[in-house]
C-alpha cells in the first residue's frame with residue numbers, strides 16, 4: 001500500500017480538505033490565539049548561571065528556547081536548506097527514498113502517515129526520518145544522493161545535536177542536585193533520529209493539523225523551525241504558539257525525562273498547525289533510550305513524602321503500546337502513573 005503524499009494533494013490545488021484530514025471539532029486549532037499569550041521561556045546558555053531559569057522552564061513548561069548554544073547558525077541553515085531541497089525535488093527522486101513500511105512503523109526514509117484504524121485522522125505532513133545513532137543504525141545510502149552535501153550535513157548535524165543534548169542533560173541533572181552525568185547514564189546508549197517535517201500549504205488550516213497533539217517518547221528533543229511558525233505547546237490547558245527564532249533551538253522534554261525525574265519535570269504536549277499560504281519546515285532530533293533499556297524514577301528523588309509516581313518500564317514496551325494506540329491528544333505517559 002502506498003502512502004498518500006500530502007504535498008501532492010496540496011499541489012493539486014484541492015479546495016476541500018479530504019475527510020481523512022478533518023479533525024473532530026474539539027481538536028481543531030482555535031481561530032485566533034490571544035495576543036497577550038505568553039511564549040516559552042528563553043534560556044541563554046552563555047549566562048553565568050542558567051540553572052534557576054532552567055528549573056522553572058522544565059517544571060512549568062517542559063519546553064524552552066536555548067540561545068548561545070554553541071551550534072553554528074550556518075549549520076542550522078544548512079540542514080533547513082537540504083530539507084527544503086529534498087521536498088522541492090521531483091517526486092520520482094523522492095520516491096526512491098520512500099520508507100520501507102514492511103519493516104514497521106519506525107522505518108526511516110520519506111514518509112507520510114497512513115490510516116492505521118478507521119477512526120484516525122491523518123496529519124497534514126510529509127517527513128524524512130534519518131536513523132543517525134548508534135553508528136550501527138546509520139546507513140547514509142538511505143539518505144538522498146541527489147542533493148549536494150546532504151549526507152555530510154546530516155552527519156555533522158547529528159554530532160552537534162548529540163553534544164548539545166548531553167550538555168543540556170547535564171545541566172538538567174545538576175538543576176535537580178543530581179550528578180552531572182545522571183540523566184545521560186540513566187538513558188544509556190543513545191538512539192538518535194533526525195526527522196525533517198514538511199507541512200505543505202493547506203486549503204483548510206482551520207480543520208486540519210500538521211501533527212496532532214502528542215508528547216515525545218524518549219528523553220529530550222531538539223527542534224528547529226523556519227520563519228513560518230506553527231509549533232504550539234500546551235500550557236495550563238491552553239495552546240501557546242512557539243515564536244520562530246532563527247538561531248534558537250527549541251528544547252522539548254520527553255516522557256522518559258518525566259519518568260526519571262519522577263514528574264518534577266514535565267514532558268511537553270505539543271502539536272503543529274498548518275496554514276493556507278506557506279509550506280513550513282521543521283527538523284526534530286530525538287534522543288531516546290535503547291529499546292531494551294529499563295527506565296524508572298531516580299531513587300535519589302524519591303522520599304516518603306514524594307513516593308514514586310511512575311512504574312518502571314522497558315522503553316521498547318512503552319513505544320510499542322504507543323504505536324498500538326496512537327497518541328490522540330492523550331499523554332502516553334499517563335499509562336505509567338501509579339495511582
Ligand SMILES: O=C(O)CCC(=O)C(=O)O
Nearest residue numbers: 195197225231272282284
Ligand atoms: O514540526 C514541529 O514543529 C513539531 C514536530 C514534532 O513535534 C515531532 O516531530 O515530534
Ligand SMILES: [Fe+2]
Nearest residue numbers: 214215216270
Ligand atoms: Fe514532537
